[in-house]
Amino acid sequence: MRPSHLLLAVLVAAVWGVNFTVIEIGLGHFPPLLFSALRFLAAALPAVFLVGRPKVAWKWILAVGLVLGVAKFGLVFVGMDAGMPAGLSSLVLQIQAVFTAVIAAAVLGERPSRVQAAGMLVALAGIGVAAADEGASGPLGAFLMVVGAAAAWGLSNVLTRKASPPDALNFMVWVCTVPVLPLLALSLLTEGPAADLAALRGLDWQGAGTIVFVAWVSTVFGFGAWGWLLRRHPASTVAPFSLLVPVFGMSSAALFLGEAVTPLRWCAAALLVGGVALTTLTGARRVPGRIRARGAAPVPAEGAATPALTPRR
Template identity: 60%
Template structure:
């Protein structure tokens, strides 16, 4: 991975780490499903009126909208509203790296090196340390919801890798548009229209700022960058960078929410960084071919190999075939 893309991946982890603090602010005013719907509404409007179609089959846009927009964020916001702390949510959500690697091996036929597997284990060890330090004080139902959100994020990572949209920002705007109406419908059914109307009628400046941050910065910009990295490198190489999110999430919580940083959490942060670096090494590409997705075709799960991945030998001319037969007859 180039230094520029490395900085991009780390910067994205900072944005998403702070995002969990912002989500807590938003959930203090909005119901979770309504908050998620507003997130994608802000991400889609007004950009959708100035952008062309996503440039990929609509089935891929719909799949990512369902798994990432409706399921991942619906489960995440509902789990946090049900009592899962912001720091612990950012931690458990990063198990998506494991789900992504498994789905990439099964569906995309990517291969993990021993170093990548070892790095992933070390990083997850750091994640486990943070979970142990926080303690199991949250409701088990809320924990399961966050774990489900992580699995849906893993599915969406692989779907974006397979879709390979030419413009990830445009793709994410259309994903946001398709996710908005289902989330509003779920909010009306589950949370009730009156509760949503009361939240909109009494909206505060911090709540509005939270919607703008999670909608524009974390969703459009964040997942646009994430999709670009997933397309440029293997999914199993990019996914471990999300393990940096709880590190920056804990730091943001300490600065903004006065959360205490213990020695155990600092040790866990070191393990996570080491694990991420170990997983990045295999993402390097040969000189002259760096960051061109067309040079690394994705295997199709059905077993069909794309024709651009094959090298065909030139067909012999009629004269060469005649000479070959003549040589055999002389022998």
Template identity: 65%
Template sequence: MSPRHIGLAVLVAAVWGLNFVIIHVGLENFPPLLFCALRFAVVALPAIFFVRRPAVAWRWILAVGLVLGVVKFGLLFLGMHAGMPAGLSSLVLQSQAVFTALFAAALLRERPAGQRIIGLGIALVGIAVAAVDRGVGGPIGAFVLVIAAAVAWGLSNVLTRKAAPPDALRWMVWVSAVPPLPLLGLSLLVEGPSADLRALREITPAGLGAIVYVGLASTLFGFVAWSFLLRTYDATAVAPYSLLVPVFGMSSAWLLLGESVSLPAGCAALLVIAGIGLTALPPGALAGPGRRLRMRPPRPSVPAAVPPGRTG
């Protein structure tokens, strides 16, 4: 990768890592489901009136919009609202790599190589360590909600692979048009009209900034930039930079929110990052010199797994 594109990859990881702190700020200003609805509304409107629908069937747009937007992000925001720390959320959500592999094996008949199975096993051990630590130090229900969000993210990755949209920007805009109404309906039912109206009536600059950041910076910029990198270089050259997301997430939560990192949580982070890093290596890379990664021309399909930063 060129130095400029390495810088872009690091920037995207930083944007996605900081995103969890910004979500924390947004949840201080809005009920979680309403905040999630506003996040996708900012991405879809008014862009949907100027961006043509991607050349994929409606069923894929609706399926990914519901699974990724409503289920994954709805559960993530609910989990963080229930007490899951921003830094730990940025780490636990990376377990989506495990669930993506499981769904790909079940639905796409993909069989991971032994090296990848070992890496996924190491990552699962890290998640288990984090779960035990969270069970001792905080509400386990919030942890379970974020794990469930990672499961939904894994499923949405496989659905996106099946859809194979040719244009990342159009895909993101149209997928983002699906979640706002279902999320708003759920917010009215669960959080109540009075809470929603009060949050909108008393909106603060911090709340408005959080909506703009998670919608435009994290979702739109992050996804399109990451997709560009994956279309330009081998996935094995780009994917390791996603390991910086929990690094930026946990460090920004420590610096800006004062979140401490316990020894078990630190060990869990190392295990998860090492495990996912092992899955990102090309098969046989540990047995001998790796093949030289070469730049390749853009291709008209999206990567095998939806990048982590939409994360949040």
């Protein structure tokens, strides 16, 4: 990988890590579900008019849009609003690699290797340590919401794998059009029209800046740059850089939000990142008699290291 490409990969990981701190700031301006809806609206418009027509069936765009956009990001934003720290959120979400591997084994017949299975156990141990740390200092319910978001993320990875989009950026921009109305409806039902209107009327430069960052910098630039790198380098070369996301996430949260990083959290980080690395960077074996889905590997959503769902060639 050229030095310029290496720097771009690190920049994308940094953007995706800092994104959690920006989300935390944005939650001070908007109710969580409204914030998530505005994020997807800004990411979809006007980009949807620039990327061309969808290149996969609408059923896949709708499925991924609902699972990734509504379930995953809805849970992340609500969980962080309920007290889940930004840095810890960036770390815990990496457990999606384990959920992806488990769902892929059940749906695609891709059995994890022994090394992958060991990596899952190590990552789950990291989640246990993180839960113990968060349970002692914060709301456990918010922690479980982010774990649930990671599970939804894993399912969306497998759905994306089945969809096999030939153009990752085109696919994700169209996916961003799906969650807007469901999230707005959920916000009106649960957060209330009064809270939503108050947030929109009180919109200032900082609140608008958070929307621009999470929509255009994290989503449009992040996916565009990541897809550009994947077109020029093997996934096994690019994917490890996503393991830097929680490093930037925890560091930026400590620097800008004053979040403490306890010894238990460092231990959880070491276990999670190490376990995800083993789960992600080793191949899966095909279960005899099962038909493997065709096409490209899953598209990571803001820095997820996804398992190698196809065997090495």
